[in-house]
Amino acid sequence: MSNAVPDTEPDSLPNAVPDVVSGTAPDAEARLVTRFGPGVRGWLAALPPLVERLAVRWDLEVTGVVPHGNTSRAFRVRRADGSAGFLKLTPEPAICAAEALALRAWAGSPHVVRLIDADEGAGALLLEAVEPGTPVSGLAVPPSPDQVSALLRSLRVKEVPAGLPPLRERVEFLFDLTRRRLRSGPTAGDGGAAEAAGLLRTAEHLLDRSLSAALALSGDGSTGLVHGDLHPGNVLDGGARGLVVIDPRPSVGDPAFDAVDWVLGGGAAHAEETVARLGQDTGRVMAWCRALAVAVAVPRLARGRHDAETALLLELAGGV
Incomplete structure (x- = not known):
């Protein structure tokens, strides 16, 4: 049919x-x-x-x-x-x-x-329709490290389907989007104009180096099916099912990429501790966190969040 x-x-x-x-x-x-x-x-x-x-x-x-x-x-x-x-x-x-x-x-x-x-x-x-379907980003109590770890493990598949783009393409798209956001400049927000301008210059300085690091990571390491957009807004409360993911932007590459939003969402200062609690490869995930931290920081700048956490993200990005 x-x-x-x-x-x-x-x-x-x-x-x-x-x-x-x-x-x-x-x-x-x-x-x-x-x-x-x-x-x-x-x-x-x-x-x-x-x-x-x-x-x-x-x-x-x-x-x-x-x-x-x-x-x-x-x-x-x-x-x-x-x-x-x-x-x-x-x-x-x-x-x-x-x-x-x-x-x-x-x-x-x-x-x-x-x-x-x-x-x-x-x-x-x-x-x-996932029930109750509340995004994790809207839950009063965040999921436990064990729940997130189980979710990340569940996304590992033995056979990766043919026809998906390489992770490199997803990385290039994210950094192109980050570059466009940088051009639009930060909005007025938590920090003063001088502080915002300083963070913006730091992000611009780090962008090319971070992209190179992310592209290098996308070309080595293990290969698997990558969700590609696994932030807490794309993970729902599935009741007895546990956490349920939606809206993949899938590619083929290093599955450690999918842990980044969960690690940095716990605060850049606690990134290594969070990786350990999730049971992930600390070295590999932290390398991804350093490479992608600028891409996490720039949307915060665009929303006017010129705060200590944004500064910490850029400091982490400086380690690439």
Whole structure:
């Protein structure tokens, strides 16, 4: 059976989508334009009929919209069996195809969101709804080191699917994004203008050296399936399942890359202690932390956080 979305709409659409699909909040549109360019507005305009056809094909009722997302639009749906799910669409089919490949490779793990169906050509994924589904970043009590360690182990797979990009490409993308954020300059925030300018100059000075270190790391070490965007906002509370990851930006390379957000999220001053508690290779993960610290610090600068933690991140980056 073909997985292609029909080019023509049926005469009647019992699964007609609500008006929420037709409207795009200005901030959501701005994020997509920043990522894909102004041409993405045409994709947004064509989204309602695409969602409608997918709703008919997969027997879905669209019940709401997910307000966030830099590379996609996502909608809450109810399936024919009454279960909840999410319909996620991206204007770049390659992003969808890579995510589908990774989710299928992780299909045996309870710690990864389940892929129900996909139409890679249409940039569409149908995903389960994780319950209760609260992002770890929003939990009052953070997960224990044992929980995070189990999560990281669960992402190791014996067979890495063919067709995914190398980790080097993900590293280059992150540093290109960091460079663009640096050009936009820091915003007013916790520190004074002079302090912010000083941190900005430090970040600019460290950027090329950090990129070289990250590229070197991406070319050696062990090779496995890398999630690529494993920050606490992309990890959900799955109840009895434990932690559940979503939204991979997958690649093939050193799995130690995925530990960085968890280590630096505990504070740059405690990085080595955090690595040890997670049961990770201290030398390898710390090398990644030093190489990527500037990419963690610059978004903080962009949000006006010219504080001691940002300074510590840049100090850590100075060790590359």
